Amino acid sequence: MDWLQVVVLAAVQGLTEFLPVSSSAHLILVPVLTDWQDQGLAFDVALHVGSLTAVIVYFRHEILRMAYSALRALGGKGVDDDARLALWVVVATLPVCIVGFLLRDFISLYMRSTLIIALSLIVFGLLLGYADFFKRDTRSEYQMGLKDALIIGFAQVLALIPGTSRSGISMTAALMVGMSREGAARFSFLLSIPVIVLAGGLEAIELIRQPDPIDWLTLGVGTLLSGLFAYLCIHYFLAVIKKLGMQPFVVYRVLFGAWLLWFFYV
Structure with missing residues (x-):
């Protein structure tokens, strides 16, 4: 890979991992708009490590408090x-x-078409817009209950459909159960930690089995840039939704989905 490819892929991963716009939808554009070869599994793992590091660093205080309190609770305190x-x-x-x-194999084989991605962008984008406009309330992530967690959790399953956006559907569900924009976003970001760990872990296992040589310098730069873009994304996203809400991202999703339909099917 050349350095332009490293920067572009790191930016796409770092930004779209946490914005409610679908990383899979954006990543399909890279080979379409360029003649770059596939970046390989090792670089994918590196980009996920960068995103994971960013969200852990950003929410380090909350994570430490949660871990400490969870251990105390397990100890009967x-x-x-x-x-x-x-x-x-x-x-x-x-x-x-x-x-x-x-369903991992089924999704890989049958759910990654451009049509599915485009329709998911539009449909779940409109659902996010509805939830943001009509359903949001003032509850924070600390005012959730078991029912709320289950609803958000089962909604997150829909993110297995490419184009849905994991962050987008989890924020939509959180808004639907009455959480504030900030509470919905913050809980979605916290939810990303175990999801990225598990997904990245599966990729890492596959990577270990591959005999290909590893370019550690490229991986290191990709990890650093992905983490930087992801950290900035989290910070500014939380600031933007306080003033503008989710609607700019809804408009973007609908227009992007419509463009994909036009580009590939018209």
Whole structure:
């Protein structure tokens, strides 16, 4: 890979991993608009490591409090808001892990068409717009209950459909159960941690089995850039939705989906 390819792919991964616009939809454009060869599994793992590092660093204080409170709760010293939030993250992660494991091969073979991606962008984008306009409330991620976590968790399963966007559908579900924009976004970002760990772990296992040589310099730069773009994305996204809400991303999704339909099918 040349350095332009490294920068572009790191930017696409770092930004679209957390924005409600679907990383899969954007990644299909890279080979369409360029003559670049596939970047390989090792670089994919590196980009995910960068995104994971960014979200952990950004929410480091919340994560430490959640881990400390969860350990105290397991030790019988009571359950506080941070321990409950840690539990809701686990509960909301289980459905997508189970379904993703069972349907992984089916999704890879039959669900990655441009048509599905384009329609998912439009349909789930409009659903996000509806939830943001009509359903949002003032509850934070610390005011969730078991029912809320389950609804968000099962909604996140839909993210297995390319074009849906994991962050987008989890924010949509969170808004639908009455969470604020910031609460929905922050819980979605926390949910990304176990999902990226598990998905990246499966890729890492496949990578270990491959005998191909590894370009550590390229991987290191890709990881660093992906993490930087992801960190900036999280920071500015939380600031933007306070003022503008989700509607700019809804408009972008609908226009992007319509463009994909026109580009590939007209």
